[in-house]
Amino acid sequence: MNMQKRFKHKILKTLFLFFFLSSFSSIYAGEVFELEGDPGENDTRLLSALNRLTYDRILSNQNTKGFAFRYTSKWYSPLQLDVFVLGLAKRDKMSLIRIESSKKGSERIFRNFLQEELTKKELTGGLANYTDVSEDAKFEPYRKSYFWSESLAIIQPAASVFYNSYKSPVYGGSDRLKSMFGYIGLDLLLAGIGYYYATTTMEKNSALETYFLKPTPSGNVLDSPGAPVFIGLLVLPRLYRMIGGWQDTYTHNRIMEISVSKSF
Numbered sequence: 001m002n003m004q005k006r007f008k009h010k011i012l013k014t015l016f017l018f019f020f021l022s023s024f025s026s027i028y029a030g031e032v033f034e035l036e037g038d039p040g041e042n043d044t045r046l047l048s049a050l051n052r053l054t055y056d057r058i059l060s061n062q063n064t065k066g067f068a069f070r071y072t073s074k075w076y077s078p079l080q081l082d083v084f085v086l087g088l089a090k091r092d093k094m095s096l097i098r099i100e101s102s103k104k105g106s107e108r109i110f111r112n113f114l115q116e117e118l119t120k121k122e123l124t125g126g127l128a129n130y131t132d133v134s135e136d137a138k139f140e141p142y143r144k145s146y147f148w149s150e151s152l153a154i155i156q157p158a159a160s161v162f163y164n165s166y167k168s169p170v171y172g173g174s175d176r177l178k179s180m181f182g183y184i185g186l187d188l189l190l191a192g193i194g195y196y197y198a199t200t201t202m203e204k205n206s207a208l209e210t211y212f213l214k215p216t217p218s219g220n221v222l223d224s225p226g227a228p229v230f231i232g233l234l235v236l237p238r239l240y241r242m243i244g245g246w247q248d249t250y251t252h253n254r255i256m257e258i259s260v261s262k263s264f
Contacts, residue, residue: 030100031111035118039068039085039095042118046085046097047071049117053110053258054079067098078250081110102247105172109255141256144168149245157183157241164248169255186237194230201226 035042043060050058050071057077064070069085082100097114101107144164153160158180165171165179198221221230 030098031107032096032098033111033115034088035095035097035115037093037095039087041093042085042095043069045118046083046114049114050081050083052117053113053254054081058083068095078247079254080247080251083114103170103172103175103251105168105175106170106251106255108172109169109258113258141259142167143256144249144252146246146249149249150242153241153245154238157187157237160241160245164245164252168248168252170248170252183237183241187234190233190236191230194226194233195221198224198226198230 035046046069047058047060054073054077057074057079058071058081059074061070061072065084067084067086071081071083071085073079073081080102084098084100086096086098088094088096097111099107099111099114101110149160149164152163161176161179161183165176171179201224221227224230
């Protein structure tokens, strides 16, 4: 019994550490640029540009976290954006724009888009000339498939990440490796927890019952009373990745549209 308690305690500590590190890795994310005009003057322009990008899925958030303005994507939006605006105290009529998203690559693309839209300057010259993205992302625009992204998520979440990150500006820096190893580690961890729990619920025949040739349990984890827990824990990361894969695919395809036409 003590062994089981110690095992559960270690599992909880591991889960806490995993999620803590996952959240900590995004604290310092974000892309920044300066824009002429104070935050109040840029409010309408910025909100309009963001809604052109996301098809009217951005709203002004009253929880500004100390900034002058904050704009966030609606909960159902596949494009995840969090934009903060701050006035520069030492520079009159200047605003600091900070863009945060789930991936470093998408943050850079959205920064370039907003900077170009709001300053009316040709900063990027199309997708092929975007800076700060992986070399694999320098290619002719093409669309990702929802079918492959979601199908691979069911088989193995890390495979879905690889598909969505391959030659895509959505993923930048170490986004691909962190996501893939994160899903592999989480999958193994949850599978281990589920397997351990399922084996503890298996029925065990006594030596006397075995002697009298009574039917014995198969020993298969899937036949144990704890099998639903084992299967459920395996399903969780796949459901989570299916949502993430849908968002990645939509974001990639939207960036392709921006790079081709730049018209809304």
